Amino acid sequence: MxxxxxxxxxxxxxxxxxxxxxxxxxxxxxxxxxxxxxxxxxxxxxxxxxxxxxxxxxxxxxxxxxxxxxxxxxxxxxxxxxxxxxxxxxxxxxxxYGHPSAEMNVIGVTGTNGKTSTTYLMKSILDRIGKKVGIIGTIENRIGDEVLKAERTTPESKELQALFRRMKNEDVTDVVMEVSSHSLDLHRVDGIAFDVAIFTNLTQDHLDYHKTMENYKAAKGMLFARAAKSVINMDDAAGAYMKEQSKGEVLTIGVDCKADLTAEGIDVSADGTAFDMLWQGKRYPVHLHTPGRFSVYNALGAAGACILLGVPVEEIVAGLTANPGVSGRFQTVRSKRGCQAVVDYAHTPDGLENVLNTANEFVKGKLIAVFGCGGDRDRTKRPIMGEIGGRLAGYCIITSDNPRTEDPEKILEDVEVGVKKTDCPYEKIVDRREAIQKAVAMAEAGDVILIAGKGHETYQIFPDKTIHFDDIEEVRKAFGEDCL
Structure with missing residues (x-):
């Protein structure tokens, strides 16, 4: 060449x-x-x-x-x-690689929380109408039903373009990808023809890299300046900024504010979330298998993008209902004892607050929160998350996430500062397995154990090694013969 x-x-x-x-x-x-x-x-x-x-x-x-x-x-x-x-x-x-993104529909999803769930909701909808969908994201990369390992949320540009070409060669029609702020700031996604961009929300995260929330917001905004069409969550404080950055047609979504696509009658239970989706004067009943108000926003984002792609609304609703949920995203494990555990990837203040609020909507007994914070990442959010846990849970167990090169004890102490600002009883257990076992041992009928931070991850990173660790596996082992 x-x-x-x-x-x-x-x-x-x-x-x-x-x-x-x-x-x-x-x-x-x-x-x-x-x-x-x-x-x-x-x-x-x-x-x-x-x-x-x-x-x-x-x-x-x-x-x-x-x-x-x-x-x-x-x-x-x-x-x-x-x-x-x-x-x-x-x-x-x-x-x-011959400009492969121009040969498919490419939908980019960006925001602090909700990116993965939104991509899989879109996949459910597009699968239903016979499209072959490629996924690029945190959990995995996927070509139709073939699963590929994902090294990072958004690959480096060379690997990304190679993956696009492979997808096109294997007859993929639509690619739904998570677009991280790092990938935008580091130009990994330059040259990609985005047909639609979705903005979920913006809350504190990645300040170890971006330093300020303004920088973080500006990085996210880069996606909308290059996408042909955009779906913007106007309930989020950064929504107006993202709308300003958008160069093409904008479809707004929201629950509390005036928007093009909205939701009413939200009903959250342990089995999922029901609501009415309102579009152009018509009301469409929707049922999601994932509990939580945050799930409504994810659904609206996916629905909005599909509307911009010309998918009939009836097919959108059917696709949303068909989605079984995403691994490590409010994933439930139940026990014969009448208690249950919820495993979620929530690792930001807003993410933790969302899942705790959701659990509080249906918990009948005590809410036990098992969580920590990652090492070598934004330290300022640690006491904030500690205070959120203490304010919304009935009992907190502060434990290790991925300590990386930091002292795990020190990370727990940083989180503890926030918990101490509340009246919530708590304890610190450095070993995550022991923390999960303690939560299960103390849980009674009607209690909910929220295990937050790692979600789908099947590893834990320490200064000298990386070990296999899966929250879902661990809580099932802890429940033992009582696990349903």
Missing amino acids: NLKQLLEGISYEVQQGTADVEISDFQYDSRKVEKDGLFVCITGFQTDGHKYIPMALEKGAVALLCEHRVENVPEGVTVLVTENNRIALALLSDHF
Whole structure:
């Protein structure tokens, strides 16, 4: 392939050689460079790709794409310089794979909470009308019924474009993908033709990366500036901003505010959520298998996007009803003793508050909350989540999430600061398995145990190792023969 053609539309300076050179492949990981390949030097947070130029040359690279001038490169090797190689990598990848996103409907879902559930609600609707759906997200990537492992919420641009091409080659018609704020800020999704973008909500998260909520909001807003059509939750404080950023047609959703697509008569029970969806003067009864007011917003977002794609409303309602729920999202495990556990991915203040409020709508006894906070992430939310847990639960067990490189005891102490501001009785148990066992042991008939933070995850990350750990498995083991 000709490098000059692949770089069409990308501004660069020629430091050495010529862009009119044939390359066999391109990589941003020097270990994967092939003979006659292009090495794209990415300036990362942990290391600088420019340091690995010697390795790339050893492996046979004939061209380098850099972010600054470099020295001691042999004659015969092309050196090109761009201002931002992340942007260049994204556009280069899109060119290399033949602009695959333009050949399918691509729906991007962004927001702090609700992205995964919204994507699967959309899949249920689109499956129903005979579409072949691709999913890109936190839990998994999926091509129709084939499940692929997901390394991160939104893959790096090269892998993302390769996945799009594979999806198109396997006859996918619609791709529903979670779009993280990191992927927007780091240009992983540049070059993608988004047909519809959905905004769920914006609450505190990822401040370890974005530093301020304004930066976080601005990153999310980038999606709507490039999507052809947008679905915006106007009940959220950031909804007006996202609407301002939108370049195309906007369909608004809401429950409390005036919106194009709304819901009334919300009824939450342990078995799910019922409500009436209102669209263009007509009322459509909907039943979701996931309890919670937050589920209504997810459903409205998915429904709004499908309306913009031309799906009949009757099919949308049937698709929403058919969705069985998502792994690790308010997933219920019941016991013969009359108590039940709910496992949820809630790992932000707003997420924890939502699931606790939902559980309080149907709990008949005591609400026992088992939760913690991840290490090496935004520390300011720890006492906030502790206070939310103490305010809304009848008993709190503060435990480990993914400590990563931090001292687990210290993380628990940070959360404890917030719990102490309430009158809620609590205890700290560092070992998550022991914490779940303690909650099950103390639960009585009518009680609900909320196990929050990890949801679908099947691992736990420590400073020196990563172990298998699954909240659903653990609570089932703890219930033992009483598990239904």
